[in-house]
Amino acid sequence: MVSERINGLATVLGAVRADSGVTQPMLVERVGLGRSVVAQRVAELESAGLIEGAGLGPSSGGRAPRRLRVRAGRGVVLGVDVGAVELNVGIADLAGKVLASRRESVDVAAGPDVVLSRAEALADELRRDRAAIWAVGVGVPGPVEFRSGLPVVPPIMPGWDRYPIRQRLRTRFGAPVWVDNDVNLMALGELHAGPDPGGHMLYVRVGAGIGAAIVMDGRLYRGANGSAGDIGHVAIPEGGTIICRCGNIGCLEAVAGGAAISGAVRAADAGDRDAREFLHRASTLLGGTLATLISFYNPDRLVLGGSLARAREHVLDAIREVIHKRALPLATRDLRIEVSVLPEQVAGVSGAVHLALDEVFAPANLEIWLAAGSPDQVPQNVW
Amino acid sequence: MVSERINGLATVLGAVRADSGVTQPMLVERVGLGRSVVAQRVAELESAGLIEGAGLGPSSGGRAPRRLRVRAGRGVVLGVDVGAVELNVGIADLAGKVLASRRESVDVAAGPDVVLSRAEALADELRRDRAAIWAVGVGVPGPVEFRSGLPVVPPIMPGWDRYPIRQRLRTRFGAPVWVDNDVNLMALGELHAGPDPGGHMLYVRVGAGIGAAIVMDGRLYRGANGSAGDIGHVAIPEGGTIICRCGNIGCLEAVAGGAAISGAVRAADAGDRDAREFLHRASTLLGGTLATLISFYNPDRLVLGGSLARAREHVLDAIREVIHKRALPLATRDLRIEVSVLPEQVAGVSGAVHLALDEVFAPANLEIWLAAGSPDQVPQNVW
Known part of the structure; x- marks a missing residue:
C-alpha cells in the first residue's frame, strides 16, 4: 500500500501535468486535499526537481499565485x-x-x-x-x-x-x-493532442488491421488481461463465409480492413469511382460493428484513426449513417464522431x-x- | 469540490460497508490514509451514528483492535x-x-x-x-x-x-x-451476493428482452448518457431479415431472446427435444455477440441472468463453446463464465x-x- 504522502505527491504532480500553468489555489480546488497539504506536496515536488514556477497566475484579491509546471528538462x-x-x-x-x-x-x-x-x-x-x-x-x-x-x-x-x-x-x-x-x-497520443483529455472515448484504428482502444474518464481501460479493444476478428453480419487469415470466417478485419484500404483511399482521392464504392462499403460494414460497440459502451467520442481515417469525406458520412440507424438513440444523442487529428x-x-x-x-x-x-x-x- | 474530510469519511465508510468486521489497522492498510486520519474519521462516523463496534478483531501483538460495521438499524x-x-x-x-x-x-x-x-x-x-x-x-x-x-x-x-x-x-x-x-x-445485486465484489464483470440478462451491464473495478459503468450495456438491438450475423419489434432487422433480441425463451426453458427441463434444440440455437447465436463483447471488453467474469440462465445445463456449454472459438485467446484465458446466483x-x-x-x-x-x-x-x- 502506497502511503498517503506518496498518493498526495502523485495526485498533485498529475494535476500539474494535466494542466501546465495551474496555480496552488486551483490545485486545492481540483485534487481534494487541504490547502496546507497541497502547499507541502508542492514544496516537496519542487525540491525534488519535478515541478517549477512559471510566472504568476490570476489573483483573487491578494498576492497573485505562482503558476506551476513540470520541470520538463x-x-x-x-x-x-x-x-x-x-x-x-x-x-x-x-x-x-x-x-x-x-x-x-x-x-x-x-x-x-x-x-x-x-x-x-x-x-x-x-x-x-x-x-x-x-x-x-x-x-x-x-x-x-x-x-x-x-x-x-x-x-x-x-x-x-x-x-x-x-x-x-x-x-x-x-x-x-x-x-x-x-x-x-x-489513442493515448490522440487524447493528449486534444484540448480535453477526459471523457469516454472509443478510438478505432482501421488499416491493414482493425483494432480499438477504450478510454474511460480520460484513462485507458485495458481489461482483465490487457486485451480490451481487440475487435479485428469479431464476426460481422455481412461477413458470410469469407475466410480470415486467423482461420475463422466472417471477421471484421477480413471484410472491412485489409491492405486494400490504403490503396483505395489514394485512388478515391484521385477520383476513382470503384475505390469510392469500395470505401463506402467497407465503412458501412465497419459502421455496423461500431454501432454495436457504441450501444454497449456509450462513449461520448468516437475517433477514427488509421488509413481509413485519411479518407475522411468518403467514409465519415457512411459510418455516421449506420451508427445513427443501428445504435440506441440515447447512445448517439451526444456522440461526437471524429477522425484522428494526429498522423498515425x-x-x-x-x-x-x-x-x-x-x-x-x-x-x-x-x-x-x-x-x-x-x-x-x-x-x-x-x- | 468535496472537502478532504468528507472524502476521507466516504472512503472509510465505503471500506466498512465493503467488509463488515474490518478493524482500524486493516482500514489503514486499505484506504490510503494515515493512522491518525483514519482514527479521526472512524470516530466521526461513530459519533454520527453511521458505524459501530462489533467485537474484537485479531491482535498483531498488542491490544486486539475493535471490529467495525455499519450501524445497520x-x-x-x-x-x-x-x-x-x-x-x-x-x-x-x-x-x-x-x-x-x-x-x-x-x-x-x-x-x-x-x-x-x-x-x-x-x-x-x-x-x-x-x-x-x-x-x-x-x-x-x-x-x-x-x-x-x-x-x-x-x-x-x-x-x-x-x-x-x-x-x-x-x-x-x-x-x-x-x-x-x-x-x-x-448486476449490482449479483455483485453484492458474491464473495468478491471487485473486478471487471459483464452481466447479461436474457429473457423476453436482452440487456447487459458493465462492471469495472467493482463499480457500474454507465457510459456517457447512462445507456451502456443496451445490446438488445445490435445486429447479429445470423439475424438475416428477421424484423424486430424496434423496426430494424436482425436484432439480437429478435433472434436469441423473446417470450419463447421462458417456455422453452420449462419444456427443455421436462425433456422436450425441440425445446432443447431451440435453446441450443439461441445460446449459440447469443454466444456470438458475447464473443464480440468479450473481445472488446475483456472482463474476468461473464454472468448470465434472466430466464435463459435458469436453463443452465442446456445453454452454458453452447455459449462457452462459441465464446472460446470466436473471442481472442488472451480475452478468454482467465474468463469465468457463470450463471447468476440470485433469482431475478x-x-x-x-x-x-x-x-x-x-x-x-x-x-x-x-x-x-x-x-x-x-x-x-x-x-x-x-x-
Missing part, C-alpha cells in the same frame, strides 16, 4: 512504436514534448531481435548528449499482457510470442519499461511517451524511485 | 424494481439487508401513474413502524439517463418517456431517489437497495446531509 523518456512495417522512435521531455524522432522501415515479422536492435540504435542516436533516460514506453502491433509487458500469441508478429521486451530494454537503457499494443498508444506515426510515438510518463509518475512507481532521486538511479532488479 | 432504504410484468418492492437496512419485500403483477405498459401508485402502496405497507427512509433506488425495464433519472424513449414502457420518477417519489417519501435500468441493478426479482430489489446506499453514501451526497444528521432531514429541494 529534468530528464527524458523514450517512446518506441513498433508498427507492422515501420519503426518510430522518439525522445521526449518530462512534459511529454517529443524533442526528436527517427523513422525507419522494418518488418515486424523479422522478429524481436532485428526490430529491437534497430530501435536501440535509433534511440542511441536520439539520446546522445542528453539527460539520463527515465522510462521507456513501447507499442507493438499485437495483443500484450500489460502487467508483464509480454506479447501473447500476436497474429502478425512471428517470433515475438512472450518475448521479454521489457527486460531487454530495461537492461539496455537502465530505466523501467512499459509495453502496450499500438492502438492503445495511438506521431500518435504512436506520443502515446508511447505518455505511457512511460503516466507509469513512471504513478504512485507505486513514484514511491520506488523518489528516494533515489530519479528512476535511472534505482537498481534494475527493483522494477 | 440507523435507517432504512427502499428498493423498487419495476419489471415488464411485475413489481418488486423491498425495504432494507443500511447494510443492504432486505428486511421485507412485496411482489405484485403489474404491466409496465399501464403507465407510470398506475405502476408507481402500486409501488408507493407496497412501500407504505413495508415502512409501517419503521425508521425514516434515507434513500430510494428504482429500476425500470428501459434506458435511463442516469444523471436526471429520466427514462428516455423506453421501447416497452409507453407513457414513461421522460416521466419524472425521481421527483414523484422524492416528494412522496421525503428522501433522495436514484433511477437506473433494471439490468444494471440486477431478488437481484433486482437488492440492486435497487445497493444503488440507493451507494449514492446516499457517495462523497457529494454525504456532504449534503451529514450536517443535518440524516438524509430525511434535508429539505427536499436540495437533492
